[in-house]
Amino acid sequence: MAAQPPKLFDRILDWYCLQADLEDIQGDIYEIYEDRATDSVLKANLHFIKDTLNLFNPFSNHRKRSIWLTESYHFNFRNQFNRSLRYLKNYPFINALKIGGLSMAFCAFFFIMDYVQFHKNFDGFHENKDRIYRVVTTVTSPDLQDVTAWSHAYIKDMYDEFPSVEQVVRLLKSEEAVVVDTGVKQFEESEVFFIDEEFAQVFTFDWLEGNPETALEDPNSVVLTKRMARKYFDRGEEVIGLTLSINQESYLVTGLVDDIPSNSDLKFDLLIPLHYDNMEEWSFVYLLLQPNTSIAELERTFPEIIDYYNDDYTDEGVTLKYDFENIQDVHFSEARLYDTPKMDKERIFLFQLIGWIILITALVNYINLYTTQLLRRIRNINVQLVVGASKKQLFLEFFMEAVIYFGIALVIAITLTYFSSELLGQYVDFKFFETLSLMQSFLWLAVSFLTATVLSALYALVLTAKKSSLLFIETKQIKAPVRKALIGVQFALSFAMILATLVIYRQTVHLQDQSLGFNADDVITFQFPNHASQSTIEAFKTEIRQFSSVEVVSQLEAYSVPGMDPWVEDYTIDHSYNTKLIEELGVDQYYLEALQIDLVAGEFFDSRKHRSQRTFVVNKAFVDHFGWQANEAVSKELNVYGFGGRIVGVTDNFFFNSPHQLIQPMVLRYYPTATNAMVRLDPNADYVQSVNRMETIWAKHIPNTPFNFSFLASDYALQYQHENASLNVLTTISGLVIILSLLGMYAILLMLAKSREKELGIRKVNGASLINLFDLFARDLAKILLAGIVIATPLLWLGLDQWLADYPIRISLNPINFIAVAIGVMVLAAAVIYLQARKSYASNTVESLKYE
Amino acid sequence: MGLKGKHLGEFEEMVLLAVGVLGNEAYGISVKNKIEELVDRQVSMGALHSALNRLEEKQFVFSKLGEATKTRGGKRKRFYSVSTLGQEALSILMEQRQQLWEAIPQGAFSVRWTPNNK
Structure with missing residues (x-):
């Protein structure tokens, strides 16, 4: 041949x-x-x-007549449309299943794709996004390596040494809340950025009023977002020229910017020019490259020039290394100290994958159910073929039906999406459909709609196209190996999703169940304004200590509240020359008491005995790091950030940051005059009342500044936000996936039952019981499900193991979980099989056996 | 003249000539091969068939189906031959070209066409 x-x-x-x-x-x-x-x-x-x-030349060889319509007048468009509608109406249950499955999947697809697009387009609205880079710093000392999202401010002063850099802008987020006074009301703001005046040359935000080029020239000017303008002046326009008092200095409003898109990492409320008074050594540094230059060139020349300025550090044995990340990568890069919130790329990829899998699963289910239904009307189709319907007409009919189903499903899905987006948004902590343009969602919609409709119609056509098999199909037993395999895949997927949810849940609970070494409950924290003098603060503290409900009042630095990123400082011990870096807290003598942390050796700070800034307490991890006994550390000499002093005590270990990381060596410096406060309240007292009383006293001592407090426990819990959000999303998705796979299984069962109707009838006549029928259906499906689970297990084990490996404190994978979830999935599958078996068992045997 | 409005394109002309060359053996493949052989130019099936169709529409060629054979998947060949109208069109074209060539002043071209020049 x-x-x-x-x-x-x-x-x-x-x-x-x-x-x-x-x-x-x-x-x-x-x-x-x-x-x-x-x-x-x-x-x-x-x-x-x-x-x-x-x-294929449309002008010479093509057919001249329409390929679609009216080769015979029996088959015109209207008749076909009517027929399609009739089928829809006549089988309400199975059609409801079809449409329900599709709409659910469409809805899920919309949500997932919006989420994915949102994160993928982070900071994508900047005109020069391809040329904007953030400079991040890796600080290395013999003991510690830290990567900070910040860089040295001096980069700005020397940028003319880099010909490929067009502009440098530093952004410094205010460490402390800023008090804004409109003359009528006071507000405390934390999203305040001090920035270089060339801000608008680098970043594209939507300026509603004011000249972006000149708005920040004067040091006492401020640029507001629309939201803030409304808050301060009750109007979102015509705010130029108004004045605000910010930290008791007068500022002129020179610009109004539209609200920051939520997919931006730079979320500011107020912009204030950076100048010598508010400058810090470290800040965010963004570069704008010259057009047509590559970052590689800068990466090559940067270190040499920088090294020249870095002498101070290199002398102390600390090296600084700078890296550049494109503004659009910032959202996905590894989290650094003082960084903006992150999203990891794998997760986005995974979501995208799941979105498509859900969609495809639903489509496969639809096609399975649809072909099952075709079996029911096989005689009808035969008659159509016999009286001269062409394949194209059949295709048209199938296509029209598909259009009707998908149309209905889409309408339902859009309605569902519209009404559930807010609720779901709250549940998973995400605002849906905020930034996705209508055009984009429409595109997604059209593409999925068209592909699906055409595919299903084509598939139905392929099935019915062979007239010979069509005539026999009724009596032939359907094996459908591909479709069964797909069911196996679907179940493996549901198994995987449920198991992953379970493991992530267990890990999250495990992390949150760790004994933290301190007690965050019943503690509130707040900040004293810059202008409050130490004596005012003391007066305030003394008065609230009189409350019976107040147990401890501790004063500390903002970055020393548990859950924050602590300061990192260099230190030497016993005058050894090796400079090292360490996490450092600045706290007063009540810190341990407020957090209920134990002391394991020596003593804690004492205002009568110890000198501010020159007395230190270390934690147990610090002592362990040197391999000492706790007592050995006491009275060693320590020099932190130029302040020399002695170690007087050792605290027990506590998780200053969440147990996502192990406990780091830490130094507590005695610093009783810092800007923040923690107050431990009596757990039995009415906290509303005590806070109200505190506010009254605050207003007396520190007028013109609102009293804003937060609960330490809830602030600290924000560190688990990531896991909790993932968990909610995963629970929702795995619920959906299992429903879809049960649906798919049901479709297969229907088809099997239909194609074996006579066989089942004969078996029943011969005395088969319900159990026999169940067995008959379950036998090959069970094999497929088991195979799916068995194949998925090792992959899943590896994947989850890898995920857990990122956590130093973690659960170990438990085979019992795997077995339990597998059994759970099988039981659900068995329930569906049982339903179908019972239906076949209850059906009238005569009906299935009679032969016309 | 009956040829008004029946323009003959360059490729069509070539196809028409090739059909003439092949005499009784002119069908799709042989025409394609002949053109490729004599003119050294790749011919796509699509272009060839649409040219043949156009020629037939203009009545420059007529065609008939041959006998079924065992090769070609049992499909019959369609044989073409040049109609009188086609022959007329070719000769008019040739004549027009010759006139144009002769009208070119002596020495204007550095290349001179002669029938024997390859």
């Missing part, structure tokens, strides 16, 4: 070619094909494909 040309393309030719010309054209290309095939079949095939496509 000679080589055969590719069938599909032969068919295509068949389809478009004018019937009268078909024979000789086909003959010609066959002849060439045979000729070429003696050399190389592959080449001949490729040429054949090329030829068939080449022959």
Whole structure:
């Protein structure tokens, strides 16, 4: 047998070619094909494909009549449409399943894709996004390596040494809350950025009023977002020229910016020019490259020049290394100290994958259910074929039905999406459909809609196209191996999703159940304003200590509240020359008491005995780091950030940051005059009342500044936000996936039952029980489900193990979880099988056995 | 003249000539091969068939189906031959070209066409 040309393309030719010309054209290309095939079949095939496509010339060889309609007047569009509607109406249950599954999947797809798009387009609205880079710093000392999102402010002063850099802008987020006084009301703001005046040259925000080029020239100017303008002046426009008092200095409003898109990492409320008074050594540094220059060039020249300025550090044994990340990568890069919130790329990829899997699963289910239904109307189709319906007309009919189903499903999905977006948004902590443009969502919609409709119609056509098999299909037992395999995949997927949810849940609970070494309950924290003098603060503290409900009042630095990123400082111990870096807290003598942390050796700070800034207490991890006994550390000499002093005590270990990381060595410096406070309240007292009383006293001592406090426990819990959000999303998705796979299974069962109707009838006549029928259905499906689970297990084990490996404190994977979830999934599957078996058992045997 | 409005394109002309060259043996493949052989130019099946169709529409060629054979998947060949109208069109074209060539002043071209020049 000679080589055969590719069938599909032969068919295509068949389809478009004018019937009268078909024979000789086909003959010609066959002849060439045979000729070429003696050399190389592959080449001949490729040429054949090329030829068939080449022959498609819309102006000469195509058919002149419409291929769709009215070869016979019995089959016109209206009749077909009516028929489609009738099928929809006549099988309400199975059609509801079909449409329900589709709409659920569409809805999930919309949500997931919006989430994915939101994160993928982070900071994508900046005009120069390809040229904006953030400089991050890796600080290395012999003991510690830290990567901070900040860089040295001096980069700005030397940027003319880099010809490829067009502009440098530093952004410094205010460490402390800023008090804004409108003359009528006071507000405390934390999203205040001090920035270089060239801000608008680098970042594209929507300036509603004011000149972006000049707005920040004057040091006492401020730029507001629309939201803030409304808050301060009750209007979102015409605010230029108004004045605000910020930290008791007068500022002129010179610009109004539209609210920051939520997919931006730079979320500011107020912009204030950076100048010598508010400058810090470290800040966010963003570079704008010259057009057509590459970052690689800068990466090469940067270190040399920087090293020249870095002498101070290198002398102390600390090295600084700078890296550049594009503004659009900032959202996905590894989290650094003082960094903006992150999203990891794998997670986004995974979500995208899940979105598509859900969609495809639903489509496969739809097609399965649809073909099952085709079996029911096989006689009808046969009659149509016999009286002369063409394949195209059948295709048109199937296509129309698909359009109707998908249309209904889409309408439901859009409605569902519209009404559930807010609720779901609250549940998973995400605002849906905020930034996705209408055009984009419409595109997603149209693409999924079209692909699905065409695919399902084509599939139905392929199934019914072979007239011979169509006539027999009714009596033939359907094996449907591909569809069964797909069911296996679906179940493996639900198994995986549920198990992953379970493991993540266990890990989260495990982390949150860790004994933290301190007690965050019943502690409130607040901040004293910059302008409050130490004596005012003391007076305030003394008064609230009188409350019976107040147990401890401790004063400390903002970055020393548990859950924050602590300061990192260099230190030397016992005058050894090796400078090292360490996490450092600045606290007063009540810190341990307020947090209920134990002391394991020595003593804690004492205002009568110890000098501020020059007395230190270390934690147990610090002592362990040097391999000392706790007592050995006491009275060692320590020098932190230029302040020399002695270690007087050792505290027990406590998780200053959440147990996502192990406990780091830490130094507590005695610093009783810092800006923040923690107050431990009596757990039995009415906290509302005590806070109200505190506020009254605050107003007396520190007027013109609102009293804003927060609960330490809830602030600290924010560190688990990531896991909690993932968990909610995963629970929702795995619920959906299991429903979809049960639905798919049901479709297969329906088909099996239908194709074996007579067999089942005979078995029943011969005395088969419900159990026998159940067994009959369950036998091959059980094998497939088991196979799916068995294949998924090792992959899942590896994947989850890898995920857990990122956590130093973690659960170990438990085979019992795997077994339990597997059994759970199987039980659900068995329930569906049981339903179908019972239905077959209860059906009238005569109906299925009678033969007309 | 009956040829008004029946323009003959360059490729069509070549196809028409090739059909003439082949005499009784002119069908899709042989025309393709002949052109490729004599003119050294790749011809795609699509272009060839639409040219043949156009020629037939303009009545420059007529065609009939041959006998079924065992090769070509049992499909019959469509044989073409040049009609009188086609022959007329070719000769008019040739004549027009010759006139144009002769009208070119002596020495204007550095290349001179002669019938024997390959």
